[in-house]
Structures are given as structure tokens and as C-alpha cells.
Amino acid sequence: MPIRTDSGERRRLKWAISWVVIAAAWWVGTAWAARQAGPWLSGVINTAFILGLLWSYLAASTVALSRARNPRITVFRIVSITLALLVGLLVLESAAATNFLDYRHIREALTGSEGPDVDFVLDRDLVYRRVPNARWVGRPRTDMASYFNLSFRAAQPLTFSTDDRGFRNLTTPERADIVLVGDSYVEGITVSDADTAAARLQHLTGVRVANLGVAGYGTLQELAVLRQYAVPLHPKLAAWFFFEGNDLDDDQNFENATWHQPTPPESTSVSRPPVSRRWRGFADRSFTRNAWLQVREMADWFVPNGLDTFGWFRDGGGRLQKIYFFDFYANRPFTDYENQRLSVTRTALRHGLEIAGEQGIRLIVFYIPIKFRVYGSFCTFPAGSPCATWHPWDVETRLAAICREEGIEFVSLTGPMRQAASAGDLLYLPDDSHWNAAGHAFVARQLAAIWASNRATMPGAPARKPDE
Numbered sequence: 001m002p003i004r005t006d007s008g009e010r011r012r013l014k015w016a017i018s019w020v021v022i023a024a025a026w027w028v029g030t031a032w033a034a035r036q037a038g039p040w041l042s043g044v045i046n047t048a049f050i051l052g053l054l055w056s057y058l059a060a061s062t063v064a065l066s067r068a069r070n071p072r073i074t075v076f077r078i079v080s081i082t083l084a085l086l087v088g089l090l091v092l093e094s095a096a097a098t099n100f101l102d103y104r105h106i107r108e109a110l111t112g113s114e115g116p117d118v119d120f121v122l123d124r125d126l127v128y129r130r131v132p133n134a135r136w137v138g139r140p141r142t143d144m145a146s147y148f149n150l151s152f153r154a155a156q157p158l159t160f161s162t163d164d165r166g167f168r169n170l171t172t173p174e175r176a177d178i179v180l181v182g183d184s185y186v187e188g189i190t191v192s193d194a195d196t197a198a199a200r201l202q203h204l205t206g207v208r209v210a211n212l213g214v215a216g217y218g219t220l221q222e223l224a225v226l227r228q229y230a231v232p233l234h235p236k237l238a239a240w241f242f243f244e245g246n247d248l249d250d251d252q253n254f255e256n257a258t259w260h261q262p263t264p265p266e267s268t269s270v271s272r273p274p275v276s277r278r279w280r281g282f283a284d285r286s287f288t289r290n291a292w293l294q295v296r297e298m299a300d301w302f303v304p305n306g307l308d309t310f311g312w313f314r315d316g317g318g319r320l321q322k323i324y325f326f327d328f329y330a331n332r333p334f335t336d337y338e339n340q341r342l343s344v345t346r347t348a349l350r351h352g353l354e355i356a357g358e359q360g361i362r363l364i365v366f367y368i369p370i371k372f373r374v375y376g377s378f379c380t381f382p383a384g385s386p387c388a389t390w391h392p393w394d395v396e397t398r399l400a401a402i403c404r405e406e407g408i409e410f411v412s413l414t415g416p417m418r419q420a421a422s423a424g425d426l427l428y429l430p431d432d433s434h435w436n437a438a439g440h441a442f443v444a445r446q447l448a449a450i451w452a453s454n455r456a457t458m459p460g461a462p463a464r465k466p467d468e
Contacts, residue, residue, distance in 0.1 A: 009066070016066035019059040026052050027303075034304045045306045049296065089288065096285040103290040121166075125228070126221050127257045130166035130214060135159070142190070142432035144324045148307050149293050151300055152431040159192045165229060168196060168211040176210035176233040178451065181222045182241030183250070185368050186213025188440060190429055195437040200444035205451055210235070218250030219348040226352050231359050238361050239447060240352060243368040244395050245328035245433065248341035251348075309387055311379030316424030323375060323430045330372040330390040334398075342395070346402045353408050364450070365403055367396055367412040371428040374417045416446060 030048040061078050068074035095101040119136065123129040137159050145152040163172040168187050180186045180198050188196030188211070198211035210233055212225050222240060230238055283289055296305055309325045349365060356363035373392045381388045396412060403410035417427055420442060427439035435443070 012066040016062040019062045023055045023059040026055055031303050092287040097282055102285040103287045104284050107290045125224055130162045132164050132166045134162045144431045147326050149296050149305050161193050173210040176235050177207035178237045179210045179212055179230040179235045180239050181226055182213040183217045183243055184215035185243055186241050187215050189215050190432055190434040191437050191440055195440055197440040197443040200441050201447050204448040218247045218254055219345045220251045220254045223348045223352050227355055235361055238356055238363045239366055241366045241368055245370045251344050308385055311381045313379045315426050321430050325372045326433050328370045329393045334393050349408055350406050364409040369414040371433055374421050378421050
């Protein structure tokens, strides 16, 4: 057995104390930096946090060495433990890489962060749909919390109900005068049942309104909804909502999920997703990523998660509201990929118009702008904020031109919403990219005005009570 000397023990003890002190100083500095307002800091805080974890591991190892009777055996144990951790990590990640386990869902289940946005079942034609006859009550995390690993949750408990077909209606409609088709904005993922645009519109007009929106759907799935679920309701008006933030990518995701099926007539050929997008699927399932997100969320009280994409908006009451933004297409160029996806949208809208025309349904395409397009110019951004350099892409003018060329009625919500924003109205949730209850009521009023002004030209559309 090696003979230890007092000088050797003292050196190891001094070395351990030095590492512990440096690690503690590093954490204090990281926590202080994370609380500073400078947007540039948010990009380095996570790196500093990772280095702090590594430094702490090394500091713990030096402490173990300083107390060891046999330093060589202790070094061997440290190396063995490190290798075992790496091998265990590879085993855990192999389950995610082969799609055997999705650690994101495990994390959501363990932390209670899941909300109505995870309640889906497989569907042969639509790939997925909502669980039928479901009722969910809770305070889900906002999408900004999910994007940036923050602790935001809905301010009030939400009630989320679905009908026999999995759509956001309290009862399954057999007929409807107006149908709303779209994604999570139409579905109303961030508001309670009574606050969705469909529910507000039914209350305003006194006619039957069916909500056929589903979170995550793009125009291809919405076309199928129009054909399979809207037409049998014999509506007079179909309002089809296009969200500029992700509908093009949602169509790509739908095609990727159904790539083995025959390509629909007049549709562009199905393209495989770029490597970055395929890698993203594994990254979302990854054990390492989800463990990291959970650690960062748990440590938020000490080292706050930095976020630099926010601005200050003065509402109608004179109060400053801190509004968070996700760039979506606020900072993304229009490339050949987007051009291809927009051609798919054109084909879907054309088929939708044909279906509506055959059934005597008036079809109107509504454009949903991203929150930054509405509020960006009305916000004050901190120095160095990337939001100050964002310029939303021109997909609105492109889509308007497509609708004009195809003979499809087109209504943009950008102008009316910006006018409301200039008056201090907040139509989007400050910590989410979706509409708040006021936003849904605003959209319902836009639809009600169109219904009222054109009711005379729509045969068989007298106002009547919803329960008739």
C-alpha cells in the first residue's frame, strides 16, 4: 500500500479547496449575469451553466481525492464512474434514436406540464386528430415556456372539450351555418371553451357555428377536414384560416408522414425533410436534451433562463406589458423551399374552392399574422435585442396574389389587428404566440360583420337561435 505523506495530503487539500472556491465563484457569477438585462447575455448563460456543471464535477472529484487513503484507487473509481455514465447515456439515447422512447413525453408526464395540446390519437386520413369526447381542465404551459424552457403557465385554469369527432365543440354539430377551419388559433388552444372565436361568433350572430380547427394542421389536413367534416354540415360560409407562422411546415410534416401514399393529383411531389429537420425529431426525443431542459427549469430560481426576444408594449390603460416573441418567419428568408410549400398551399386552396363551389358554400381565406407582425412596431425593445432587426417575410402579399389569381376571397387580419394594437388593445397573450380571449372575440366580430353584411346574398341564412 502506498505511503501517504502529510505534504501530499496538504497539496491535495489545497487543490480541492481551490477547485471548490473557483466553482462556487463561477456559479455566483453565472447567476449574477443571468439576472442582467443585456440581451447579449442570454446567448452565453447556458454555456456558462454547462461549464459550471463540468467544473462542479471536477471539483467533487478533487474533494474525493483529497480525502482518499489510496489516490490511485480513487482516480480509477472516478474514471470508471465517468465511463459508466457515458455508456449509460449512450444506452438511453439509443432508445430515443430508434424512436423506442420519447423522453419529451416522459418529462411532460412526470412534471405535469402536459396540456390539451398533447391529447391526440392516430387517424388514417389526417395522421392524427383530437381525442373524441374529451374534457380537460388545467393550467398548461404557454408555448413560449416550451420554446424557451420558461416557467410560464396559463394565468387561469382552462376548460378544453371535444365533440364526438374530436373537434372543439361542446356538442357534435349535425348542421352549421358557418364553419371555421384552421389550426390551433381557430381551435383556441389557449382559451376556454366559451372563449373561442367559434363560440363567440355563435353568440354574436345567433346562428350555428362549428369549430373544425385542430392544433398543428396545415392546409392539406384542413382541406381534408373541409371535404370530410365541413361539407356534411351544409354550411353557407366556410372561413378557412391560414397562419403564416408554420402552416407551410405543417404541410411538409403531413407529407412526410404520408410519403408512402400516392401523391394527390396536381400536388407537387413529396420531398423528404432536410437533415436539420430530421435531426430535430431525435433532438426533441433525446434524453440529454430533456434532462438538460428539466435541470435548467429546476435551476431557474438561481440561474434564470435568459430570453432576449421581448419588447415593452403600452396598452390602452397606460400599463407597460412585457411581450415575448418567437420569430417564426419574422427573421427567415423566402427560399425555394418556401416557394415549393406555397405551391402546395395554392393547390389545396384551389381544391377547397372547387369543393365549396360544388356545394354552394361561400369560401373565404383568412390570413393570421404572427404576433410580431402585429405588435413589433408598437413595442420598445432593449438595446441589443434581435427583435429590432426582424423583418417579417412577404408571404401575405404572395398568398393574397394566389387567392386573387384563383378567384378565392381573401381577408387579412393584419390591418385590423394592427389598428387595434395602435389603440392599445392586446389581442395575443404576452407570453404565448396565440390569441387571448380578447383576440378571439376580435376575430369573431370580424366574422360577424362579414356574415351580417353579406347575409342577404347568401340564400337561406336567416338569423336563428343556435339550439334550433
